[in-house]
Amino acid sequence: MMASDFIMAAILLPLVGAAFIASSGARPNLREGYTVVFGVLLIIVVYSLAPDVLAGGRPATQGYDVLPGLSIRFEIEPLGMLFAMVASGLWIINSLYSIGYMRGNAEPRQTQFYTAFAVAIASTIGIAFAGNLFTLFLFYEVLTLSTYPLVTHKGNDAARAGGRVYLGILLSTSVLFLLPAMIATYFMTGTLDFQPGGIFDPLMSATMFGVMSLLFIYGVGKAAVMPVHRWLPAAMVAPTPVSALLHAVAVVKAGVFTIVKIIVYVFGLDLFATAGSTSWVVYAAGFTVITASVIALGQDNLKRRLAYSTISQLSYVVLAAAMATPLAVMGAALHIAAHALGKITLFFAAGSIYTAAHKTEISQMNGIGRRMPITMIAFAIGALGMIGVPPTAGFLGKWYILSSAMTSADIFVLLVIFASTLLNAAYFAPIVYNAFMKPEDVKPEHEHGEAPWPIVLALSLTAAGSIALFFYPDVPLALAQQLVRS
Amino acid sequence: MLEHFPVLIIIIPLIAGALCALARNEVVCWWLTFVVTVVCFVGAVTMLNLVQDGGTISYAMGGWLPPIGIEYRVDLLTAYLLILISLMAGIVHVYGRRLVQVEIDEDLRGWYYGMYLLCFCGLMGIVITGDAFNAFVFMEVSSLSMYVLIALGRDKRALAASFQYLIMGTIGATMYVIGVGLLYIQTGTLNMIDLGVRLESHLTEPTAIAGMAFIIVGLSLKLALFPLHLWLPNAYAYAPSATTAFIAATATKVSIYLLARYLYTVFGFDFAILSTPVPEVVLVVSIAAMFAGSFIAIFQDNIKRMLAYSSVAQIGYITLGFSLASIDGLTGSLVHIFNHAMMKGALFMLVGGIALQLGSVRLKDMAGIGREMPWTMAGFVIAGASMLGVPGTVGFVSKWYLALGALEFGAWWIVALLVISSLLVLAYMGRVVEVAYFRPRPDGAATLQDPPKIMLLMAWLLIAGCVYFGISTDFTLGTARDAANALIGTAP
Numbered sequence: 001m002m003a004s005d006f007i008m009a010a011i012l013l014p015l016v017g018a019a020f021i022a023s024s025g026a027r028p029n030l031r032e033g034y035t036v037v038f039g040v041l042l043i044i045v046v047y048s049l050a051p052d053v054l055a056g057g058r059p060a061t062q063g064y065d066v067l068p069g070l071s072i073r074f075e076i077e078p079l080g081m082l083f084a085m086v087a088s089g090l091w092i093i094n095s096l097y098s099i100g101y102m103r104g105n106a107e108p109r110q111t112q113f114y115t116a117f118a119v120a121i122a123s124t125i126g127i128a129f130a131g132n133l134f135t136l137f138l139f140y141e142v143l144t145l146s147t148y149p150l151v152t153h154k155g156n157d158a159a160r161a162g163g164r165v166y167l168g169i170l171l172s173t174s175v176l177f178l179l180p181a182m183i184a185t186y187f188m189t190g191t192l193d194f195q196p197g198g199i200f201d202p203l204m205s206a207t208m209f210g211v212m213s214l215l216f217i218y219g220v221g222k223a224a225v226m227p228v229h230r231w232l233p234a235a236m237v238a239p240t241p242v243s244a245l246l247h248a249v250a251v252v253k254a255g256v257f258t259i260v261k262i263i264v265y266v267f268g269l270d271l272f273a274t275a276g277s278t279s280w281v282v283y284a285a286g287f288t289v290i291t292a293s294v295i296a297l298g299q300d301n302l303k304r305r306l307a308y309s310t311i312s313q314l315s316y317v318v319l320a321a322a323m324a325t326p327l328a329v330m331g332a333a334l335h336i337a338a339h340a341l342g343k344i345t346l347f348f349a350a351g352s353i354y355t356a357a358h359k360t361e362i363s364q365m366n367g368i369g370r371r372m373p374i375t376m377i378a379f380a381i382g383a384l385g386m387i388g389v390p391p392t393a394g395f396l397g398k399w400y401i402l403s404s405a406m407t408s409a410d411i412f413v414l415l416v417i418f419a420s421t422l423l424n425a426a427y428f429a430p431i432v433y434n435a436f437m438k439p440e441d442v443k444p445e446h447e448h449g450e451a452p453w454p455i456v457l458a459l460s461l462t463a464a465g466s467i468a469l470f471f472y473p474d475v476p477l478a479l480a481q482q483l484v485r486s
Numbered sequence: 487m488l489e490h491f492p493v494l495i496i497i498i499p500l501i502a503g504a505l506c507a508l509a510r511n512e513v514v515c516w517w518l519t520f521v522v523t524v525v526c527f528v529g530a531v532t533m534l535n536l537v538q539d540g541g542t543i544s545y546a547m548g549g550w551l552p553p554i555g556i557e558y559r560v561d562l563l564t565a566y567l568l569i570l571i572s573l574m575a576g577i578v579h580v581y582g583r584r585l586v587q588v589e590i591d592e593d594l595r596g597w598y599y600g601m602y603l604l605c606f607c608g609l610m611g612i613v614i615t616g617d618a619f620n621a622f623v624f625m626e627v628s629s630l631s632m633y634v635l636i637a638l639g640r641d642k643r644a645l646a647a648s649f650q651y652l653i654m655g656t657i658g659a660t661m662y663v664i665g666v667g668l669l670y671i672q673t674g675t676l677n678m679i680d681l682g683v684r685l686e687s688h689l690t691e692p693t694a695i696a697g698m699a700f701i702i703v704g705l706s707l708k709l710a711l712f713p714l715h716l717w718l719p720n721a722y723a724y725a726p727s728a729t730t731a732f733i734a735a736t737a738t739k740v741s742i743y744l745l746a747r748y749l750y751t752v753f754g755f756d757f758a759i760l761s762t763p764v765p766e767v768v769l770v771v772s773i774a775a776m777f778a779g780s781f782i783a784i785f786q787d788n789i790k791r792m793l794a795y796s797s798v799a800q801i802g803y804i805t806l807g808f809s810l811a812s813i814d815g816l817t818g819s820l821v822h823i824f825n826h827a828m829m830k831g832a833l834f835m836l837v838g839g840i841a842l843q844l845g846s847v848r849l850k851d852m853a854g855i856g857r858e859m860p861w862t863m864a865g866f867v868i869a870g871a872s873m874l875g876v877p878g879t880v881g882f883v884s885k886w887y888l889a890l891g892a893l894e895f896g897a898w899w900i901v902a903l904l905v906i907s908s909l910l911v912l913a914y915m916g917r918v919v920e921v922a923y924f925r926p927r928p929d930g931a932a933t934l935q936d937p938p939k940i941m942l943l944m945a946w947l948l949i950a951g952c953v954y955f956g957i958s959t960d961f962t963l964g965t966a967r968d969a970a971n972a973l974i975g976t977a978p
Binding site: 072138141145179 | 871874875876877878883885886887889890893898901902905906908909912916920923924956957958959963
């Protein structure tokens with residue numbers, strides 16, 4: 001098989017899986033079997049592409065022209081490889097978790113749930129491997145649409161309202177800003193291909209650079225740079241595995257991935273750094289990092305606090321990419337992977353608590369660590385990752401971003417990182433402390449221990465992964481280095 | 487035989503229409519209509535191949551050579567429209583059998599198919615004829631039969647709607663024929679190509695300019711260009727569902743085609759587009775249509791009315807491309823004629839299915855039907871995504887070219903308006919999706935099912951087209967691009 005066959009297989013496998021899942025709704029065990037089997041197949045295919053990319057190869061498919069100049073084409077570069085590895089690796093764990101969660105909570109319409117999940121992961125892989133802006137945009141929109149039924153899964157009024165904000169913001173930003181940005185890019189450069197060093201004409205006016213960066217940064221609503229972040233807390237009405245998928249694996253990561261990719265391959269690092277009119281991005285992202293953290297402090301609902309933490313962490317990636325130095329961009333790439341592992345652990349833990357104890361508010365969780373020690377230890381590891389403390393992967397990205405800021409003596413960035421680290425500690429540490437150290441306020445209505453084993457297994461795996469990545473960062477690091485070298 | 491194709495595809499439906507009126511037997515009429523639409527479709531495809539190989543076909547009616555006799559003229563754009571009309575006529579016909587049985591009294595069904603064929607004949611005739619007055623005749627043939635098609639249903643409001651359409655349509659046709667008369671006074675010819683040549687030296691004469699104004703306004707009424715669209719919402723909303731699907735996919739498109747012919751072939755690109763205020767006026771009303779149509783659509787409770795107002799907006803997109811004075815803009819227009827016919831045809835067909843099963847097309851009655859009619863609502867979502875312009879669907883292709891055209895025109899603000907207006911689509915389509923999926927069915931309501939398979943199949947054929955032609959654009963876009971080149975290139 002050629003590399004291009006592998007690429008097509010990586011995108012088609014989950015879609016074929018979706019068809020199998022949809023057709024076996026009457027037999028839940030078979031249906032979940034398909035989910036797992038296709039998840040494993042996807043990992044094998046994606047990871048088998050990695051050695052080639054690590055060796056400097058750029059596997060690609062033939063382009064298929066939709067319109068003259070607009071083609072559907074896939075090409076794997078290091079960042080996309082890293083993103084696909086994270087996404088496919090976490091999908092299988094998320095599937096495992098979903099099985100425990102959906103059955104444990106006896107959720108309705110599970111077939112629809114797993115089908116939409118599979119379509120969402122296919123579009124995520126499509127985004128990761130996209131060889132040009134059009135292909136990326138295509139899968140970006142499919143991802144929005146395929147996650148809508150997941151967000152609104154509960155089917156009640158709250159779900160409808162959340163879904164309306166979710167779809168409204170993501171679709172309208174992409175149509176209002178990203179699409180015109182793409183049209184203008186094509187009109188000015190005659191191509192939409194991602195090219196090392198960027199495709200924009202260096203002689204383009206500073207104003208134009210400013211306008212394009214504005215359109216791109218806010219067009220990618222999935223990156224949740226304020227003020228287009230509202231969809232993310234709204235999407236918290238979804239079942240927890242969906243929140244995990246949205247916040248760790250697919251949607252938000254697709255957003256920041258897109259931004260890094262655009263800055264590296266459309267603008268080009270040099271142009272982005274020297275244009276002058278694009279430096280506002282650093283400030284917008286820095287503002288989001290701090291503001292979202294402050295809002296997170298005031299949230300009592302655990303999932304909402306995690307949502308605002310996500311908004312803050314995403315802007316770390318945007319901030320790093322916008323600094324447009326090789327070190328910072330490496331930090332951005334590593335932070336995508338590290339945050340994915342840490343945040344999915346936190347959401348898994350939140351879902352675990354909900355499944356076992358039916359608790360959603362932080363104030364109810366005093367002493368819960370004694371009933372659910374594994375869950376809360378995993379939560380603690382995830383929280384350390386958010387704060388950026390070794391030995392968790394969260395430290396890696398932060399380290400590179402910090403090094404870059406030190407090198408260029410960027411006071412603003414240094415202050416942002418310093419303040420946000422304190423804020424992160426302030427809103428995660430009490431949860432862990434109270435869970436283990438404080439006694440239970442009231443006896444729970446029913447005795448409970450840990451959640452069902454698939455849930456506990458899943459969150460243990462991701463927590464372990466978060467630590468493992470700290471000690472063995474070779475592959476992501478190599479990919480990140482290639483990203484800035486190319 | 488082959489050389490008589492241009493006239494055969496007009497004569498056959500004309501005669502068959504008369505036969506239907508004589509036979510009055512539903513089964514006979516249905517099969518006759520079916521065979522005729524298939525034959526015409528095959529004929530249209532054949533002619534496209536001929537045109538692509540051998541260039542424009544000119545057929546002299548009765549052996550009288552143009553410009554004396556009536557000329558039937560088939561070029562790329564003509565063949566493209568003929569395929570569109572015959573395809574939609576065939577699909578809607580197969581789809582509509584059950585609906586006709588439900589919505590139209592038994593003794594009227596023979597008439598229905600007769601009128602359907604006459605309307606079909608008229609629409610094909612407008613497209614194929616190269617004669618300005620002959621186009622008027624076919625316009626009347628199609629319009630008169632369309633008034634009947636609209637009024638044939640049991641809904642009494644259709645009578646008023648049909649009458650309203652009759653008044654407005656007649657005013658439009660009259661203005662058109664006055665315009666043609668003025669041009670005839672100036673040039674002494676009715677053949678469109680000949681008109682184009684002879685007008686060249688008279689374009690600045692008041693007679694010619696008055697003629698042009700009459701023709702453009704008359705056709706704008708016919709094609710429901712905002713603010714001359716007032717007949718359209720009622721006609722679409724209260725006509726029998728099969729009629730709505732048919733006229734929504736074809737009737738306005740044909741008038742748009744005729745307008746393009748006049749602007750580009752008769753008056754010429756250099757004059758009509760580059761030296762008169764026509765494009766500015768069209769630009770302004772098109773943008774007004776895009777916003778007003780979509781905005782009003784948001785507040786409709788009747789889904790057929792909602793889609794009708796959406797059509798007003800979509801017609802604005804098509805005419806917008808005319809005013810951009812570029813190949814890309816015109817390509818966007820022409821490809822949107824085809825794309826919009828598919829999307830809107832599919833949507834109206836699905837709504838017809840809802841009307842059949844639910845007995846209502848009001849939004850408030852549609853609560854919870856998403857799970858009981860999964861195929862209907864899934865189709866609605868896909869066609870709606872296409873209306874929104876999601877990449878991978880035909881709506882995106884149209885919008886891409888209109889936007890490129892606007893940029894070539896040097897007007898980035900048109901791009902901004904284009905994308906903002908498509909958000910309004912999200913608003914009105916999203917409403918339907920929310921009600922259908924998130925509201926519970928009222929207590930005690932009977933369980934619904936998807937409409938009969940054949941209806942779904944026909945609607946899904948178009949929905950599949952919305953996706954297929956969104957990815958594989960060779961046919962639609964290639965033809966539209968060549969036709970746009972020809973239209974602008976032939977300008978003297």
